Amino acid sequence: MRQVELSPGCVDTWPPRSTLDTQFEGVLSSSRWRAAASLSVFVGLFELRDWQAWVDDAYAVLDATESGRVRSRRSPTRRDQLALCYALHRLVLGRALHCDVASVPIGRDRAGCPRVAGGSLATSLSHADGCLAVAVSAAGPVGVDIESLARAAVMPEIVERLCHPADRAAMEALAEDERNQALLALWVRKEAFLKAIGIGLQREMQTFAAPDDAVLPRRGGVTSQVRMLDAGPHWVAAVAKPPGASVECVWLRPNGATAQQWY
Known part of the structure; x- marks a missing residue:
């Protein structure tokens, strides 16, 4: 496995400021981040x-592009949430890059x-909906998505643009509530x-099927594997x-309490 090395663009300035x-450093220390x-x-x-x-601290670490994106949000709550998203993303990457x-x-x-x-x-x-997922990979391209389980109720409205024929076949035998959750997981x-x-x-999503754990083709003969994550009872993530x-996959909370799932 390739080891993560310090990026030339980073400045190693420890301890945290x-x-x-x-x-965040305290949370990582108690969450087995090192492993x-x-x-x-x-x-x-x-x-x-x-x-x-810590939202004020979050604003302070954003670059000009991130700050511009944050300012474009009309709602103060949305601005604060996006600032926290960008700052927490930076914190995860900073620890991985040691900068x-x-x-x-x-x-x-x-x-x-x-x-x-x-x-x-x-x-x-x-x-x-107030939740953030950050993925970091030293193995190659990565993508992550998370949604509130509450959104399962509206999934039937987008079946036509979500489901490949193979996806539809897999849904047919499911009860309504189970099917709605399966559609959200597919999304x-x-x-x-x-x-x-x-x-x-x-x-367009309906042009390909994506069952759990499937290996899907990318360009140039490269592939990606899609896998569900255990995000708890209120969230659906992959x-x-x-x-x-x-x-x-690790929940990171200020009090250091985390829930972990290994794959």
Whole structure:
């Protein structure tokens, strides 16, 4: 397994500086991050309300592009949530790269997907309804998606643009509630895959099937494997990763209490 190396764009400035940074370091120390960081793929899950006390620190570490995206949100609550998302994403990457959070060399490609300069890591993030998922991979392209389980109720409205014929066949025998949850799970798998290949929703979801644990073709003979994550009773999440890459999914909370699932 390739080891993560310090990116040339990073400045190694330890110990952590901000209150948010210090709190985050304490959480990682109690969450077996050191072991997780040696794996191929790490997924950190956050409930943003847990981190609201440090929102001022979050704003302070954003770059100009991130700050502009945050300011474009009309609602103050949405602005605060997005600032926390970007800051927590930077914190995860900063620990993986061993550099200061403000120096993390992160940008976006033409499709708007987050990219780490230097090529040592691939990353993805997803935020919905006050929850954030951050994926970091040393094994190759990665995509992550998370949604509230409450959204299962509206999934029948988008069946036509979500389901490939093979997906529909798999849903037919399910009861309504179970089918709605299965549709939401299908959505997050396809979202994660489209993020991993770097095109977002530019490809229509009904053009391909995505059963759990399936290995799906990418361009140039490369493949990605889609896999559901255990995100607890209120969330539905999936990751797309290189086939065979190990994954750890961890809830990261300020009090250090975490729930872990190994794959």
